[in-house]
Amino acid sequence: DRARNVSERLSSTTTLTVNIADSDDLDPSFIYRGCVLLDGACINPEYTASVPAGSLRQLSGGLCGRKLSFGYKGFDDNGKPISFKTTDADLTEDDPKPDYIYELTTPSFEVVAREPKTNAASAPLSLTVILKDVNDNPPKLSMVPPVSITAGDGIRKVANVTATDNDEGPNAVITYSIYHVSNNGMQKFIIDEKTGEIETRGRLWLENNIVLLCKPRCRRNKLTVTVIHAEDPESDPVVYSIISGNDLRQFAVGQESGIIAVIRKLDRESLTRYQLIVKAEDNGGLLAPATAQSFVGIVHATDADEGINAEITYSIPSDIPFGINGSSGEIRTSKPLDYEKQNEYRFVVTAKDGAPDARLGTASVTVLVRDLPDEVPQFSDSRIDVRIPENEPDVSVATVQAFDPDTLPEITYVIRKGATDLFKVNPKTGEIKTTKGLDFEKQKVHELIVGTIENDGNSAGDTIKVVVDVEDRNDVRPLFVSVPSL
Structure with a gap:
């Protein structure tokens, strides 16, 4: 105050807290690995991804063997969340x-209830947590030494394989199967699913040196992805196989059904996405690739x-x-990509904040399309006419040329007719x-139809006609047709 006597003046203090309200004064900024920061933003951010050509579909289904993560609730025997009541x-x-x-x-894993004001605490309550087993351990096979058996027919015991599983209960029940047999000997052996006993089921020759690979499996339902x-235009049967993206053998595809299933545990903490390239092939070796996942990449921005x-x-x-997923920045294909039509895409991703007067940030994305052998050779010419002399072997008649649009051309010429x-x-x-x-005297003109093994079509461009005119040579002596009698 302002008392006349300075020594009698009194004062008091108070605290003023100023909260600064946020205003939309910063643009969204894309972040990527190895970027150069300037004022908290990346300089010229660019993303690059590589995806295969072909049909693309999104995976569906959950995960097998999901791990327990932090923040899980505890449940009692009735399935209700555990809670505490204090008196x-x-x-x-x-x-x-x-x-x-x-x-x-x-x-000690005990719970104590405490009053905030008086700090008075209750007596501790002890907790007992029982963990339920999940099927997260694969079976392990014991080593089996090489086995020698005599050649011949009949049913004979080869060996008995055993495996162990650290899980409990139904998760530890193991079934056995033969995964691979060398020298095409799969039909010559059989294994008991329960005991692991291997027996012969066919003739074994003395020259055979056979390697068997056995695979134990825990009792886990296959998850269909x-x-x-x-479809083959000629109605030939189609066989499916996974040709890429299955290095850990975690997926399997039915050769005839086309069903893709999870056969081993997937761990999201190790890998969140899988991209499989599946080949559909007919009897003639023609194939059509497809992928079972359309993921391209993720862009990320901060504000x-x-x-x-x-x-x-x-x-x-x-x-x-x-x-693009508007919330996560995940980019996926929306239609099949064709390498032969366009092998590179460049576009801009825009990040917009939620303010009424929104601010923007941009990043460049480059997508490179990987080529797959999905094109067949074609001939640009429909006919070639040549003339060659008669009676000369190993003469070069002509050279035909087909064109394959694929990056790695596969052309094998063959005379069809x-x-x-x-x-x-x-x-x-x-x-x-x-x-x-x-x-020349036997046949003056020869016609050849030349095609390729990779293209068995009969439309324009699938084959080329070669017409060979044989030139006559003076190779036949004159013959008297009549001789007058004297």
């Missing part, structure tokens, strides 16, 4: 009930603002064969030669 003998029904603080002590289907000003939404142009006893074609170069001399 105090000093309080009557009309007294206000304090909000108790619960503390978990270690290592998806079902793929391919130093708070609240709605820091909520980021991602978007990409609508005229490209990709889509014509005198293969008189002509031959080099399967690699396409050069046509005679195998022996032609005879």
